[in-house]
Amino acid sequence: MSVLTYREAIKQAQxxxxxxxxxxxxxxxxxxAAGGAFKVTDGLMDAFGSDRVMDTPISEQAIIGxxxxxxxxxxxxxxxxxFADFAGVCFDQIANQLAKYRYMTAGQVSxxxxxxxxxxxxxxxxxxxxxxxxxWFLNVPGLxxxxxxxxxxxxxxxxxxIADDDPVLFFEHKAMYNVKAxxxxxxxxxxxxxxxxxxxxxxxxxxxxxAMRRRAEEAADKLSAQGIAAEVIDPRTILPFxxxxxxxxxxxxxxxxxxxxxxAAGSWGATLVARMAAxxxxxxxxxxxxxxxxxxxxxxxxxxxxxxxxxxxxxxTAVLAMDRY
Amino acid sequence: xDLPDTYRAMARIRRxxxxxMALKESxxxxxxxxxxxxxxxxxxxxxxxxxxxDYVSATYRGHGWAIARxxxxxxxxxxxxxxxxxxxxxxxxxxxLSDASRNFIGENSIVGAGVPIAAGAALTAKHRGHGAVSVVxxxxxxxxxxxxxxxxxxxxxxxxxxxxxxxxxxxxEMSRIEDMVRVHRLSERAAGYGIPGTVxxxxxxxxxxAAMAQAVGRAREGSGPSLVEAMTERLVGHYSGDAQxxxxxxxxxxxxxxxxxxxxxxAADAELTAxxxxxxxxxxxxxxAAVTAARAxxxxxxxxxxxxxxx
Ligand SMILES: Cc1ncc(C[n+]2csc(CCOP(=O)(O)OP(=O)(O)O)c2C)c(N)n1
Ligand SMILES: [Mg+2]
Numbered sequence: 001m002s003v004l005t006y007r008e009a010i011k012q013a014q015x016x017x018x019x020x021x022x023x024x025x026x027x028x029x030x031x032x033a034a035g036g037a038f039k040v041t042d043g044l045m046d047a048f049g050s051d052r053v054m055d056t057p058i059s060e061q062a063i064i065g066x067x068x069x070x071x072x073x074x075x076x077x078x079x080x081x082x083f084a085d086f087a088g089v090c091f092d093q094i095a096n097q098l099a100k101y102r103y104m105t106a107g108q109v110s111x112x113x114x115x116x117x118x119x120x121x122x123x124x125x126x127x128x129x130x131x132x133x134x135x136w137f138l139n140v141p142g143l144x145x146x147x148x149x150x151x152x153x154x155x156x157x158x159x160x161x162i163a164d165d166d167p168v169l170f171f172e173h174k175a176m177y178n179v180k181a182x183x184x185x186x187x188x189x190x191x192x193x194x195x196x197x198x199x200x201x202x203x204x205x206x207x208x209x210x211a212m213r214r215r216a217e218e219a220a221d222k223l224s225a226q227g228i229a230a231e232v233i234d235p236r237t238i239l240p241f242x243x244x245x246x247x248x249x250x251x252x253x254x255x256x257x258x259x260x261x262x263x264a265a266g267s268w269g270a271t272l273v274a275r276m277a278a279x280x281x282x283x284x285x286x287x288x289x290x291x292x293x294x295x296x297x298x299x300x301x302x303x304x305x306x307x308x309x310x311x312x313x314x315x316x317t318a319v320l321a322m323d324r325y
Numbered sequence: 326x327d328l329p330d331t332y333r334a335m336a337r338i339r340r341x342x343x344x345x346m347a348l349k350e351s352x353x354x355x356x357x358x359x360x361x362x363x364x365x366x367x368x369x370x371x372x373x374x375x376x377x378x379d380y381v382s383a384t385y386r387g388h389g390w391a392i393a394r395x396x397x398x399x400x401x402x403x404x405x406x407x408x409x410x411x412x413x414x415x416x417x418x419x420x421x422l423s424d425a426s427r428n429f430i431g432e433n434s435i436v437g438a439g440v441p442i443a444a445g446a447a448l449t450a451k452h453r454g455h456g457a458v459s460v461v462x463x464x465x466x467x468x469x470x471x472x473x474x475x476x477x478x479x480x481x482x483x484x485x486x487x488x489x490x491x492x493x494x495x496x497x498e499m500s501r502i503e504d505m506v507r508v509h510r511l512s513e514r515a516a517g518y519g520i521p522g523t524v525x526x527x528x529x530x531x532x533x534x535a536a537m538a539q540a541v542g543r544a545r546e547g548s549g550p551s552l553v554e555a556m557t558e559r560l561v562g563h564y565s566g567d568a569q570x571x572x573x574x575x576x577x578x579x580x581x582x583x584x585x586x587x588x589x590x591x592a593a594d595a596e597l598t599a600x601x602x603x604x605x606x607x608x609x610x611x612x613x614a615a616v617t618a619a620r621a622x623x624x625x626x627x628x629x630x631x632x633x634x635x636x
Contacts, residue, residue, distance in 0.1 A: 058505075061471045088435070129434055299415065304416065307630045
């Protein structure tokens with residue numbers, strides 16, 4: 001085993017992809033000479049040259065548009081958007097161009113672009129730099145959406161994202177960059193579209209990703225002290241979503257709690273709850289519970305931001321309330 | 326404003342920023358902050374020629390603009406401390422400050438996004454016909470945002486009373502502007518929109534004042550927008566956690582010889598120096614009082630998190 005951070009795993013995945021495939025290149029703001037605003041590409045320009053690890057002007061529309069054009073003609077670009085919130089600046093290139101090109105050409109051409117974006121609240125970055133924006137793209141068929149919640153997943157899913165022939169939005173959680181874990185010396189790609197049962201249990205299924213997965217695990221520890229065995233599932237890929245794994249779990253536990261670090265409206269959590277209510281209705285003892293942030297922008301002040309992000313106690317309270325039935 | 330007043334206005338910003346950094350280091354400011362140390366002459370020169378009913382917009386590096394616009398120091402400290410401040414109640418912090426009562430439309434943390442919004446404010450000013458002007462500041466790197474291009478052209482074709490101030494501190498985060506554009510002067514781009522563009526020494530408050538007086542005057546009389554590029558230097562990192570390894574040795578030290586306050590000090594005789602020292606002492610007391618007042622403001626009640634989403 002070796003110890004790696006989430007940040008190092010993402011950097012390693014990019015380095016290995018650059019080494020394995022000459023058509024892979026990286027582009028973004030301050031990713032090359034400076035090694036990235038979050039230092040996730042540190043040293044890669046030195047190792048692979050400035051033709052393959054490129055700094056760009058502060059021009060998100062051009063970054064994504066150029067990635068699309070390069071991909072149409074045989075490259076496999078990995079574009080960094082720094083804070084995920086900046087996807088708003090280039091929404092058209094993602095939603096109207098990147099997502100639709102293959103479909104509109106009836107499959108003549110694939111667009112193997114990977115976009116890396118840093119999600120997440122909890123660090124006092126305020127409303128325009130703290131969002132988890134994967135839900136913005138749920139309603140845009142053609143995209144794949146990945147949101148790793150562990151060091152090993154970060155590596156394995158990024159390798160698969162870059163190798164994938166479809167466009168992938170790869171969301172990193174910025175509060176997790178320093179998370180460390182023991183990993184096998186040989187990291188391997190992890191297929192997209194498969195959830196991971198992080199912890200097994202028979203009493204309740206808790207589905208959560210990224211920072212919320214970590215809180216769900218903490219909640220599961222607390223609940224086990226009270227005799228409740230929670231199963232924690234990390235979807236890992238948000239699109240396509242592995243509904244089968246969640247359904248299989250719910251069929252056993254008969255209870256479902258979904259936790260997400262964003263508002264409820266139009267979210268993957270809401271979709272999951274709706275789907276399980278429809279497909280696993282017979283298995284469910286109780287209505288599924290969706291724990292999400294309030295329908296507000298992410299506030300700055302510590303007191304408000306802490307209230308905004310779903311917490312371990314929120315998860316425990318929801319599970320214990322179910323347990324009373 | 327005469328010299329002691331401009332010095333006071335700039336020193337107020339500098340000492341505010343220095344105290345803020347100290348508060349950040351001692352853990353009283355939770356989020357990251359982008360300081361404008363060295364760039365004070367630009368907001369002070371610009372706001373000096375503005376009327377109360379003019380509109381001001383800035384970037385995350387906009388504390389200087391807020392202060393030059395007259396936003397209260399205690400409110401600013403409290404907001405950044407995450408307290409229930411009288412401006413944004415802890416919702417905004419350092420990079421999204423605003424104060425409607427001062428016609429400070431506010432900062433913006435999406436690079437370039439403030440420019441179309443400022444153009445819209447200029448549109449309202451034009452419709453009202455009272456001669457108000459919309460001034461918006463961005464950085465050099467922001468000139469490469471699509472937003473800025475669209476807004477400048479819109480302002481040009483509608484003859485909007487807008488002045489775009491480009492604070493060229495030669496860096497965008499860790500990148501040098503010369504690596505990001507192929508023009509020598511960003512103000513050359515003004516010609517592409519058919520509007521006037523000028524370059525000024527942004528560390529010289531008188532030069533900024535003169536350039537802004539001309540651009541604002543032009544806008545006020547209905548002749549349309551202008552671009553003013555103000556050359557300056559950051560004395561500090563891009564943000565509070567920036568170790569600045571990318572800056573060549575000696576660059577910051579050299580900048581400290583040219584920054585707006587040092588410049589006034591260098592040219593001052595003994596009498597002026599004594600006056601400036603008195604001003605500094607007064608500013609220090611003003612900052613102390615503001616911090617004390619800010620600390621007396623409570624933290625926001627978490628139950629209010631859902632307030633202010635809709636009208
Ligand atoms: C749309 C967008 N892209 C990227 C960023 C990240 N970012 C924040 S500040 C900055 C540099 C801006 O440089 P410049 O315009 O020169 O202003 P300065 O910081 O020097 O005042 C960048 C890239 C952002 N906030 N918004
Ligand atoms: Mg700059």
